[in-house]
Amino acid sequence: xxxxxxxxxxxxxxxxxxxxxxxxxxxxxxxxxxxxxxxxxxxxxxxxxxxxxxxxxxxxxxxxxxxxxxxxxxxxxxxxxxxxxxxxxxxxxxxxxxxxxxxxxxxxxxxxxxxxxxxxxxxxxxxxxxxxxxxxxxxxxxxxxxxxxxxxxxxxxxxxxxxxxxxxxxxxxxxxxxxxxxxxxxxxxxxxxxxxxxxxxxxxxxxxxxxxxxxxxxxxxxxxxxxxxxxxxxxxxxxxxxxxxxxxxxxxxxxxxxxxxxxxxxxxxxxxxxxxxxxxxxxxxxxxxxxxxxxxxxxxxxxxxxxxxxxxxxxxxxxxxxxxxxxxxxxxxxxxxxxxxxxxxxxxxxxxxxxxxxxxxxxxxxxxxxxxxxxxxxxxxxxxxxxxxxxxxxxxxxxxxxxxxxxxxxxxxxxxxxxxxxxxxxxxxxxxxxxxxxxxxxxxxxxxxxxxxxxxxxxxxxxxxxxxxxxxxxxxxx
Amino acid sequence: xxxxxxxxxxxxxxxxxxxxxxxxxxxxxxxxxxxxxxxxxxxxxxxxxxxxxxxxxxxxxxxxxxxxxxxxxxxxxxxxxxxxxxxxxxxxxxxxxxxxxxxxxxxxxxxxxxxxxxxxxxxxxxxxxxxxxxxxxxxxxxxxxxxxxxxxxxxxxxxxxxxxxxxxxxxxxxxxxxxxxxxxxxxxxxxxxxxxxxxxxxxxxxxxxxxxxxxxxxxxxxxxxxxxxxxxxxxxxxxxxxxxxxxxxxxxxxxxxxxxxxxxxxxxxxxxxxxxxxx
Numbered sequence: 001x002x003x004x005x006x007x008x009x010x011x012x013x014x015x016x017x018x019x020x021x022x023x024x025x026x027x028x029x030x031x032x033x034x035x036x037x038x039x040x041x042x043x044x045x046x047x048x049x050x051x052x053x054x055x056x057x058x059x060x061x062x063x064x065x066x067x068x069x070x071x072x073x074x075x076x077x078x079x080x081x082x083x084x085x086x087x088x089x090x091x092x093x094x095x096x097x098x099x100x101x102x103x104x105x106x107x108x109x110x111x112x113x114x115x116x117x118x119x120x121x122x123x124x125x126x127x128x129x130x131x132x133x134x135x136x137x138x139x140x141x142x143x144x145x146x147x148x149x150x151x152x153x154x155x156x157x158x159x160x161x162x163x164x165x166x167x168x169x170x171x172x173x174x175x176x177x178x179x180x181x182x183x184x185x186x187x188x189x190x191x192x193x194x195x196x197x198x199x200x201x202x203x204x205x206x207x208x209x210x211x212x213x214x215x216x217x218x219x220x221x222x223x224x225x226x227x228x229x230x231x232x233x234x235x236x237x238x239x240x241x242x243x244x245x246x247x248x249x250x251x252x253x254x255x256x257x258x259x260x261x262x263x264x265x266x267x268x269x270x271x272x273x274x275x276x277x278x279x280x281x282x283x284x285x286x287x288x289x290x291x292x293x294x295x296x297x298x299x300x301x302x303x304x305x306x307x308x309x310x311x312x313x314x315x316x317x318x319x320x321x322x323x324x325x326x327x328x329x330x331x332x333x334x335x336x337x338x339x340x341x342x343x344x345x346x347x348x349x350x351x352x353x354x355x356x357x358x359x360x361x362x363x364x365x366x367x368x369x370x371x372x373x374x375x376x377x378x379x380x381x382x383x384x385x386x387x388x389x390x391x392x393x394x395x396x397x398x399x400x401x402x403x404x405x406x407x408x409x410x411x412x413x414x415x416x417x418x419x420x421x422x423x424x425x426x427x428x429x430x431x432x433x434x435x436x437x438x439x440x441x442x443x444x445x446x447x448x449x450x451x452x453x454x455x456x457x458x459x460x461x462x463x464x465x466x467x468x469x470x471x472x473x474x475x476x477x478x
Numbered sequence: 479x480x481x482x483x484x485x486x487x488x489x490x491x492x493x494x495x496x497x498x499x500x501x502x503x504x505x506x507x508x509x510x511x512x513x514x515x516x517x518x519x520x521x522x523x524x525x526x527x528x529x530x531x532x533x534x535x536x537x538x539x540x541x542x543x544x545x546x547x548x549x550x551x552x553x554x555x556x557x558x559x560x561x562x563x564x565x566x567x568x569x570x571x572x573x574x575x576x577x578x579x580x581x582x583x584x585x586x587x588x589x590x591x592x593x594x595x596x597x598x599x600x601x602x603x604x605x606x607x608x609x610x611x612x613x614x615x616x617x618x619x620x621x622x623x624x625x626x627x628x629x630x631x632x633x634x635x636x637x638x639x640x641x642x643x644x645x646x647x648x649x650x651x652x653x654x655x656x657x658x659x660x661x662x663x664x665x666x667x668x669x670x671x672x673x674x675x676x677x678x679x680x681x682x683x684x685x686x687x688x689x690x691x692x693x694x695x696x697x698x699x700x701x702x703x704x705x706x707x708x709x710x711x712x713x714x715x716x717x718x719x720x721x722x723x724x725x726x727x728x729x730x731x732x733x734x735x736x737x738x739x740x741x742x743x744x745x746x747x748x749x750x751x752x753x754x755x756x757x
Contacts, residue, residue: 122723126750179752183723186755190716193757274757281755304622304646308698311645319591323637323644353592 015231016477022224023470027463029217030247034459036213037254040206041451044261047199048448051265052441055195056273058112059188060434063277065109066181067284068102069134073173074291075099076141077298078412080148080166081405085155089409089417098414106134113184123187126180133177140169156405158298167302170295178288182281189277196269200262207258214251218244224470232473240469243462250458257451261444268440275366276433282317282358283426289313290385290419293392293408297401307393318382319356320344329390335360336383340372363429368436374429381422385411388418479516479581513581513707513714519556521547522566522580522706526657529682529738530586531565539563542678542738543703546603547584549730550705553721554714568635572596575706583706586679589754598711599704600718602751603725604735606676607697608641611684613665614692619672622696625650628671631661638674641699658683666690676701681744688741695745704754715756726750 075095086092114127148162158166221244228237289310296306311325320331320343334343335355342364344352354361359382363375388411396404411418513519523543524531531541544563551561566574566585574580575597586606589599610630612619619625622642629651632638639652653670655661661673662683673680677697684691705718725731726749735746 122720122727125727126723175747176749179750182752183719183750186719186753190719190756193712194716305696305698308641308645309700312700315591321592323640324647353595356591356595 016474018227019224019231019470019474022220022227023466026217026220026224026243026466029213029220030243030459030462030466032213033210033217033247033251034455036206036209037250037451037455040203040210040258041254041448041455043199043202043206044258044265045445045448047196047203048261048265048441048444050195050199051192051269051273052438052445055188055192056269056437056441058115059185059192059273060277060280061109061112062188063185063280063284065106065113065130066178066185067280067287068106068109069130069173069177069181070284070288070291071102072099072106072137072141073170074287074294074412075102076144076166076169077291077294078409079145080153080158080162080298081156081294081408083148083153083155083157088155088405089412090414094414095412103134103138110134113188123184126184126187130177130180130184133172133180137169137172137177140165140172144169156297156401163299167299182284185277185281189274192269192273196265200265203258203262207255210251210254210258214247214255217247217251221247221466224466228469228473232476234473237469239465243465243469246458246462246465250455250462253458254451254455257447261447264440264444264447266440268437268444271366271368272433272435272437272440275363276430276437278358278362278366279426279430279433282363283423283430285313285317285358286382286385286419286422286426289317290389290411293389293411296393297396297404297408303396310389314386315357317357318359318379319353321353325390325393329386332383332386336379339376339379366433368432371429371432374425374432377425378422378429381418381425385418385422479513479519481511481515481517510710510713512711514554514717516554516556516581518560518562519551519554519581520562520564520579521551522571522574522583522585523547523563524567524585525565526659527586527679527682528659528686530679531584532682533565539565541682542604542734543584543586545734545737546725546731547582547705549725549734550582550584550600550603550718550721553724554717571706575708578708581708585706586676586701587704587706588676589702589704594754596709598707598709598715598756599754600707600715600756601704601722601753602702603705603722603731604678604703605747605751606678606701606703608638608674608699608701609677609680609697610672610674610694611662611665611680611691612672612694613668614690616671619694622646622694622698623648624694625672627651629653629669630672630674631655631664631670632674633658633661636675642674646698662691677744678703678739681739681742684744685739685741693743695743702751702754712756719753719756722753723750 075098078095079092082088082092110127110131144162144166147165148159151159151162153159153162221240225237225240225244228234228240292306292310292313296303296310299306307325311328314328318332318335320328320335322328322331342355342360344354345361359378367375388407392404392407395407414420523539525533525539527541529541531539531543534540548558548561552558564580566580566583571583571585571587572593575583589602610622610625625642626648627650630639630642631653634654634656639650642648642650643652655664658673658675658679661670664670665673677693680693707714707718732748735748739746
């Protein structure tokens with residue numbers, strides 16, 4: 001044993017063996033760099049595609065469920081209000097058609113939500129409850145419409161018998177369906193957030209590995225260089241020096257690309273998706289809010305309640321301190337006039353909390369440069385909606401039911417109503433954020449794209465350079 | 479609160495940061511402290527509201543809010559033994575949450591846009607409505623508009639009566655008492671005609687003496703009772719929302735409502751409320 005062992009030990013101590021060992025270390029380190037970089041780049045690509053193609057768009061779709069349901073209830077109230085006058089506003093046919101469209105959209109959104117929530121029982125149960133509930137709601141709504149038609153109820157005076165099923169229907173919509181639908185939208189936002197953070201964390205960890213393995217590779221290459229220089233009394237080995245520089249470049253390049261794509265992904269989520277979803281929530285709540293005007297007229301007994309609920313929803317959308325609607329109208333007028341400044345935000349009055357809510361500070365903070373006009377448009381159309389509301393309530397308050405009804409049908413008119421104008425303005429602003437979302441994902445992808453070939457080619461080049469640097473020296477021993 | 483062990487990935491990452499000295503990356507990896515990782519917690523509740531949070535005299539606090547807090551804590555992985563309750567008044571809720579004296583507030587804490595600038599709210603776990611309680615024999619008050627010219631008692635610093643006077647434009651005589659239990663006493667004595675505040679709070683008093691009073695049953699505002707959390711703790715907020723959904727789905731919420739308010743004719747909503755959202 002001993003002779004063989006001694007020979008092996010002696011061989012390990014020889015120069016060619018040491019060169020081979022150092023070379024192997026370099027090769028392994030470069031391979032490790034390739035592996036960790038490829039893995040992390042893949043993680044980053046997956047993160048982008050999950051956000052951009054799956055979770056993001058699905059979350060957007062879920063947010064639309066609330067809008068569709070709220071719109072259904074709004075159309076039913078409008079049809080009841082029209083009574084026998086089928087030509088009021090944009091007409092009964094139009095309202096019924098839009099009801100059907102919203103019903104179909106709700107169904108579609110439910111299906112998409114179901115596909116987003118695999119195996120998650122809380123959300124699954126909510127989706128099932130909404131699916132069942134929509135059916136029950138439709139029956140009650142149909143019953144109310146039928147009774148109202150049979151009673152030949154004149155416009156603005158809903159039949160008492162028809163009111164009863166409508167009350168049940170709208171109560172069901174507001175205590176059971178809409179809350180669950182809204183929560184489903186929030187759930188999908190939560191899924192997107194958790195997903196996004198998990199991926200960012202994984203990429204962050206990967207980045208550390210890339211940096212560490214890159215440093216090891218550079219150290220190994222320098223070690224080899226120094227060893228060759230000392231042993232063979234040569235000047236710098238050019239291929240090895242090139243390999244060292246290449247390793248530094250490759251590590252730095254991958255790191256920078258990962259950082260940049262991470263930034264783009266964050267922009268896509270925060271300035272794009274999150275902002276767009278917040279705005280579509282604002283749109284959905286306003287849909288329900290303007291339907292509160294119809295319910296206020298339909299159900300005079302509960303009118304105080306519907307008026308209060310209107311104010312509360314309005315405060316959620318755009319908040320200014322106001323204890324009643326009259327004060328709120330004034331405050332919103334100020335907001336629209338003062339924009340791009342938001343009242344109460346300069347800190348001059350410590351008791352003024354500022355302009356809050358979906359369309360307040362949040363929307364302002366999420367704006368990208370040059371988008372102020374779009375938000376200004378939304379605020380103006382929102383103010384116009386409030387002005388109409390003021391006129392409606394003042395007419396109803398002074399007993400002019402026909403006048404109030406006309407205003408209400410004017411607001412809901414599908415071509416030139418104040419609500420339609422608000423929706424259009426909101427869509428424009430939302431569209432800008434959706435654009436920022438798509439762009440962020442595309443930019444993130446674009447930063448990563450060249451590395452699909454740059455990384456393997458670069459790593460291969462490094463290996464070739466190492467071999468080129470070592471071969472002539474080893475040849476001296478042949 | 480104490481914390482459970484962090485995930486190994488985060489620990490490995492931190493070790494890596496220490497070894498390789500890449501402090502820039504810790505920003506990418508750094509997970510913020512969250513109630514989700516807590517092993518114990520302190521919850522602020524009311525101690526003077528029957529049915530919601532009431533000091534039982536033996537050092538314990540009982541009520542709907544307490545039960546809800548225990549359910550949520552359990553879903554967050556904190557068993558009842560590790561939940562400590564402490565009394566908070568309406569005025570000190572923000573302050574105690576911000577200072578970290580309490581980790582969570584479940585104390586008839588209405589979510590408002592202004593409070594949302596300082597507190598992150600999970601829930602609401604229940605949407606109460608403002609209503610009016612009158613003496614059982616006072617049958618001619620049928621709606622809130624019948625209060626015109628009558629006297630209405632509210633707790634000190636409350637906005638309840640303002641909603642009737644300014645919100646609905648009904649002229650009532652406002653009287654203030656240091657607490658709602660004092661209002662209820664005045665109502666019983668005949669010194670005031672009505673007490674107005676959230677129906678859940680009123681139901682708590684009513685449950686103590688169901689035959690003496692009745693609801694006008696004309697709910698006119700939404701009071702969204704939220705779970706107050708330290709500002710920005712989104713992970714905890716999402717976990718709390720999930721817990722509340724489960725509380726309604728598995729029937730526990732109905733059970734709690736039945737336990738604390740079943741004696742009264744309060745029309746409780748047994749379907750999950752619309753959440754406020756965590757960001």
